Amino acid sequence: xxxxxxxxxxxxxxxxxxxxxxxxxxxxxxxxxxxxxxxxxxxxxxxxxxxxxxxxxxxxxxxxxxxxxxxxxxxxxxxxxxxxxxxxxxxxxxxxxxxxxxxxxxxxxxxxxxxxxxxxxxxxxxxxxxxxxxxxxxxxxxxxxxxxxxxxxxxxxxxxxxxxxxxxxxxxxxxxxxxxxxxxxxxxxxxxxxxxxxxxxxxxxxxxxxxxxxxxxxxxxxxxxxxxxxxxxxxxxxxxxxxxxxxxxxxxxxxxxxxxxxxxxxxxxxxxxxxxxxxxxxxxxxxxxxxxxxxxxxxxxxxxxxxxxxxxxxxxxxxxxxxxxxxxxxxxxxxxxxxxxxxxxxxxxxxxxxxxxxxxxxxxxxxxxxxxxxxxxxxxxxxxxxxxxxxxxxxxxxxxxxxxxxxxxxxxxxxxxxxxxxxxxxxxxxxxxxxxxxxxxxxxxxxxxxxxxxxxxxxxxxxxxxxxxxxxxxxxxxxxxxxxxxxxxxxxxxxxxxxx
Amino acid sequence: xxxxxxxxxxxxxxxxxxxxxxxxxxxxxxxxxxxxxxxxxxxxxxxxxxxxxxxxxxxxxxxxxxxxxxxxxxxxxxxxxxxxxxxxxxxxxxxxxxxxxxxxxxxxxxx
Numbered sequence: 001x002x003x004x005x006x007x008x009x010x011x012x013x014x015x016x017x018x019x020x021x022x023x024x025x026x027x028x029x030x031x032x033x034x035x036x037x038x039x040x041x042x043x044x045x046x047x048x049x050x051x052x053x054x055x056x057x058x059x060x061x062x063x064x065x066x067x068x069x070x071x072x073x074x075x076x077x078x079x080x081x082x083x084x085x086x087x088x089x090x091x092x093x094x095x096x097x098x099x100x101x102x103x104x105x106x107x108x109x110x111x112x113x114x115x116x117x118x119x120x121x122x123x124x125x126x127x128x129x130x131x132x133x134x135x136x137x138x139x140x141x142x143x144x145x146x147x148x149x150x151x152x153x154x155x156x157x158x159x160x161x162x163x164x165x166x167x168x169x170x171x172x173x174x175x176x177x178x179x180x181x182x183x184x185x186x187x188x189x190x191x192x193x194x195x196x197x198x199x200x201x202x203x204x205x206x207x208x209x210x211x212x213x214x215x216x217x218x219x220x221x222x223x224x225x226x227x228x229x230x231x232x233x234x235x236x237x238x239x240x241x242x243x244x245x246x247x248x249x250x251x252x253x254x255x256x257x258x259x260x261x262x263x264x265x266x267x268x269x270x271x272x273x274x275x276x277x278x279x280x281x282x283x284x285x286x287x288x289x290x291x292x293x294x295x296x297x298x299x300x301x302x303x304x305x306x307x308x309x310x311x312x313x314x315x316x317x318x319x320x321x322x323x324x325x326x327x328x329x330x331x332x333x334x335x336x337x338x339x340x341x342x343x344x345x346x347x348x349x350x351x352x353x354x355x356x357x358x359x360x361x362x363x364x365x366x367x368x369x370x371x372x373x374x375x376x377x378x379x380x381x382x383x384x385x386x387x388x389x390x391x392x393x394x395x396x397x398x399x400x401x402x403x404x405x406x407x408x409x410x411x412x413x414x415x416x417x418x419x420x421x422x423x424x425x426x427x428x429x430x431x432x433x434x435x436x437x438x439x440x441x442x443x444x445x446x447x448x449x450x451x452x453x454x455x456x457x458x459x460x461x462x463x464x465x466x467x468x469x470x471x472x473x474x475x476x477x478x479x480x481x482x483x484x485x486x487x488x489x490x491x492x493x494x495x496x497x498x499x500x
Numbered sequence: 501x502x503x504x505x506x507x508x509x510x511x512x513x514x515x516x517x518x519x520x521x522x523x524x525x526x527x528x529x530x531x532x533x534x535x536x537x538x539x540x541x542x543x544x545x546x547x548x549x550x551x552x553x554x555x556x557x558x559x560x561x562x563x564x565x566x567x568x569x570x571x572x573x574x575x576x577x578x579x580x581x582x583x584x585x586x587x588x589x590x591x592x593x594x595x596x597x598x599x600x601x602x603x604x605x606x607x608x609x610x611x
Contacts, residue, residue, distance in 0.1 A: 132572055139579045146586060150593075158594035162525055162603050165587055169532045170520075172583075176539040176576055183569070184546030 005052075006061035006074050008045045009084050009123035012038065017116035028107050032099045035112045039095055042119070043088040046081070053081035054473065058480075058490040060129070068129075068491045069190035075129030077487060078477040079331070083126040083258050086335055089459060090250045090342050091119055097346050097452030098243035100445075101353060106152050106241065114151065115247075118144035125255050129491060131182065131267065132189045134259065135175050138223070142168050145252060148244045149236065160239035167232050171222045178215035181208050182267070192491035194267045195484055206270065213271045216263060217278065223256030226316055227286040230309040234293065237308070238301035242349030245301055249308055250342025254334060257315050261327070264319075266484045276322045283316025284411050287418040294425045298359045300348040303425060304341070307384065310418055311337045317411055318399050326402035328478035332471055333395040336383070336463050340392065343380045343456035347373065350449050351433060355440025360432045364439030372450060374434050376457050381430065383460050385423035391463035398471065505545050512538035525591035525601040529584060536580040540573045 016038040024030035052059065053076055061074040076084075095115070102111055121141025128134050146168075150161040183189060185208045186197040198209050218229070225233040233253075237245045264275055290310025297303035314337075318330025350373055355363045367374045383390035386397075396419055403412030463470060480486065512534050519531030547569030555567035595601045 132575075136575060136579070139583070143583065143586070146583075146590075150590060153593055153597065155594075155597040158590065158597050161590055162528070162587075162594055165583070165590060166520070166528055166532065166603070169583060169587070170535070172579075173532075173535045173539045177542055179572070180539070180543040180546040183543070183572075184548075 002048075004061075005045065005049050006059050006076050006127060007063075008049070009042060010074075010120055010127065012042050012045065013116040013120040013123065017113040017120070020113045020116065021110070028104070031107070031112045035116065036092075036095055036099070038116065039088065039092045039119075043085070043092060046084045046088050049076070050081040050085055053078050056476070056480075058487055060490050069188050069193035072133050073129040073190060073192075073491055074127045075192075075487070075491065076127055077480050078473070079258070079261060079481055080126045082331065082335065082473075082477060083254070084123060086254075086338055087119065087122050087126070087251050090247065090338060090456070091115070093342065093346065093452040093455045094243055094247040094250070095452075096455065097246065097349065097449050100448035101349060102241060102243050103152075109151065111148070111151060111243075114144050114147045118148060118247075120144075122251065122255055126258060129191050130189050131191055131194065131263070132179050134263075135172070135179060138175065138255070139172060141252075141255065142172070145248065149240050149248075151240065151244070154239075157239045160236045163232055164236045167222060171219045174215045175219045178212040178219065181212040181215070185209055185212075190491065191263070191266050192484070192488040195269060195488050196492070198267060199269050201270070209268065210271055213264075213268045213275060216268075217260075217275065220256045220259045220263070221282070224253050224260065224312050224315075225256070225309055226282050226312055227289050227309070228282075230286065230290070230312075233308060234297075234302055234305040237305040238299065242301070242345060242352065245305075246342050246345035246349065249304065249345045250338050253308060253312060254338055257312065257319070257334060260319060261330075261481055265322075265482050266487065269484075272322050276320045279316045279320030280408070280411055283313040283320055284414045285313070286310060286316060287313030287414055291418045291421040291425070295421055295428075297425075298361050300351065300358055300360055300363075300429070301345065303360070303429070304344055304348060307422065307425070308341060310422065311341065311384075313418070314396070314399055314415060317415060318402060321402055321406055321408065322482065323402065323406060324475065324478045324482055325405060326399070326478075327482055328471065328474040329395070329398035329402045331477050332463075332467075332474040333399055335470075335474075336391040336395040336460065339456050339460050339463070340380050340383045343376070343453050343460065344384060346449070346453040346456065347377050347380060350445055350453065353445050353449065354443055356443060357440045360429050362440055363433040364436040365434070367434040368438070369442070372454075376450075376453050377430070377434065379457050380453075380460065381426035382423075383464075385426050386419040387423065389464055391460045391467070394464060394467040394471070501549055501551075502545065505541060505549070509538050509541050509545070512541065523603055525594060525603050528603055529587050529591060532587065533580070533584055536576070536584070540576055540580075543569050543573050543576070 020031050059076045063072045121137050124137035146165055150157050185205045201209055222229045237248050287310045290306050294303050294306035315330050318326045352358050357363050383392040386392040400412045400415050516531040516534035519527045547566035550565040553563045553565040554561050555565050557564050
């Protein structure tokens, strides 16, 4: 049974989604309960799995027991394990919130099955070791996210849906073209096998591989919303209900970042030099553009969406330096910021629910009567801005330190300045909405909504308290990611049939 | 043959781009479909075109043509078909709800 653990995070949400559709189609209470229970079981499975991965094991699962590189392999190392757990925790918090906040119509029209299918697509993307298969998982998660984004069909959602869909279709086309070029030059789609071939490529072959690298940078950049491919995000993410935009804002863009971390060191070892430089520049511009965009927004979730762009910039900074210290910092940052960003979206959802308003200017005086909400926002907001002692401080510190180590002072300075502006815009929300004159209505909320937000905020506090040991884990993870020798050997070196 | 295919791929990409820049949802759908075809043709070409060769190696075969590209294209076609269908429905719903099939995203003042 444990031999099949690598595909459990993919099969389990699929089984759940089918059960939700077939068995509990008309019973919303059962759908809620089953979704929650399913995510809990998923998390338990992922914990067990992470136990193996955390010890340094690289798990290879050969689908249909075809020998690599001919069949499709599923692969998991520490990075995959971290992403799986992160997605699971975020999904649990979002579901807790969604049960209380999602409206009846959307629940009845398959919110829960779509959510499970989105989880399946993400987990698949984190686990695959085959580049065409990665494309397929991207499509699985994209099709579910199209459904979730436009679920309910409000005019604003539809307006945001078409550009979102069109851009992602464009991204998929580029992905296909990149895969075609790679396959044409190398004759392989297995990422470990590609690593061996692209390293030795010369002449026209190397040029084609470079073109494929540029195309994949575009594709993953579009998913991750880095400058200049971010413009769909601030329009798209605030459009659906809070539950959905929180999950998108927390995890969806990270699939792009994960793919960069996985594919660039593995498939394009010869191109890492200029890819890194490009990521550094794009990351720095993303940080500034995103945060400056956020500073002048007043709509809560639109403001937070702009922050996603600037936070992705930090990840690009860490990844672009391509050193063990910097990638470790980026991984720690990614965990911190996924949790905090999703928490902030959920808190914004509670604020919107209480006051019936979505603009910070029309919400006021929330600190009176809602001390728990204020505390949660205070911790998450300061953590996002990077003030000690919260998790964002350790995340930002390690990233800036990695920049200093490699004498990239200019980029490190941009990171610090961005932190300052982030603090400014968080303080703006605090001053306008929590302090000040009482504004907006006061409507009842549900403890489930607080539960979702509090789960994530306490997770962020754990990250801060356990920063040192967790940084060590991130360090080991970065080493595995940047030195794919063991990964390649695990796929190609082991005798066939090891998967079962 | 390869030159002809290259021209066809280029034409499809160009026509698709032209349609996508028209800012109308229906043109966008058509443009996206053309792009999908262009990408699929490119994959087919990347497997190298060999006429009259079997896709499976047998004892008598003197050569073979790459069967994998066809499997890749089949997957891509199925996905592209589903997404295009969804995009069509979405474009129609958006036309009903917003009264226009423009894809201009900044037509709503944000407060």
